[in-house]
Amino acid sequence: MGGLVMAVWSLFRYRNSDGSSKDWAVKSNPDGSITTRWGxxxxxxxxxxxxNGVRQFDIEKQKQTKxxxxxxxxxxxxxxxxxxxGKTSALSQMPGPDSNLAPVPTPPVEALYWTVDCRAERAVRVDLGIEVRxxxxxxxxxSDQQSKPQQDWxxxxxxLDATLNAETFELSGQIKSVQGVLPWLFLLTLKSKGFKGVEIAMATETARDLSVDLKVEQDVLAFFGTDxxxxxxxxxxxxxxxxxLNLAVAMSDTDDCWF
Structure with a gap:
């Protein structure tokens, strides 16, 4: 069973414009070589x-530029x-012959990742920059009205830099819970605008794609400590x-129109 010995790897993820993603992992070996996995x-x-003959740091940088x-x-x-x-191995999660196949609960959100691929026409890129600002x-x-300090994103x-000159661009990054919910709401709002040629994707660490419907993303809100x-x-x-709709205000703005 030597092939099932666990080793620590650095995992990277690439988000495609259609919302799918692919992973790439790398580790250094005692003999100076590196091993990579992907799929x-x-x-x-x-x-x-x-x-052989390549440093893990260098090949990671190459992947990040892509x-x-x-x-x-x-x-x-x-x-x-x-x-x-913090998770158990895939092997230990396999049900035994006498186990009941109960549904597995959705794991809590632990990280958020985002990408944007802007290949829109120039007029759309100009509008995008205006909307971003x-x-x-x-x-x-x-944010100025909130008393809770939050780590800057x-x-x-x-x-701001990417949309300054209305050029095509690609960006990607992560939103941490300590950075608060506002960056996520910002990206959701941009995504909801549906700029043609601007693909914005967000996902959890388990590759679950996020929608722009806040009502179905309660676990993400919980990740940021809010609701x-x-x-x-x-x-x-x-x-x-x-x-x-505030019915009290709505009623106060109407005259007696009962028939």
Missing amino acids: KTASKLPGVSHR GYVFVGEVEIDGEGNVVFP RLIGVIQSV DGWQQW LDSIRETAEVLGLLKPR
Whole structure:
């Protein structure tokens, strides 16, 4: 069973414009060589190769320039089974002959990853840049009203720089829970605008794609330590939620029109 010994690898992920993704993992060996594995995002990476004469750092940088984003350190056995930290191995998760096949609960969100591929026509890219700056201004005003300090997200500057001259671009990154919910709401709003030729994708560490419907993303809200009611006002300002109808105000604005 020597082939099933677990080893620590660095895992990277590339998001395709259609929402699918592929993974690539690398580790250094005692003899100075490196081993890589790859495949579609799944619990097993079937592709494998061994290389000499190249540093892990250099090949990781090459992958990152191609759009791969670092996911984290994982364990992979000799057959390519991938195990994230804190998770049990794929082998131990296999049901025994006497076990009941109960549904497996959805794991909590532990990280968010995003990519954007902008290949739109120039007029659309100009409009995108205008909208990026408008949204950041709106979010900045909302953020100023919040007392909870949050770690700054480098994506704000990435988006500003990328859309400054209305050129085509590709970006990718991660949103950490300590950075708060606002970066995610910003990306969701841009995605909901549906700019033609601008592909924005967001996913969890388990490659579950996220929708722009906040009502079905309760686990992501929990990841940021919040809920739908707490962010409703901000989401309404951004256009992600329709404003609730205030019947008292609506009635006060009408005259006696009963027949």
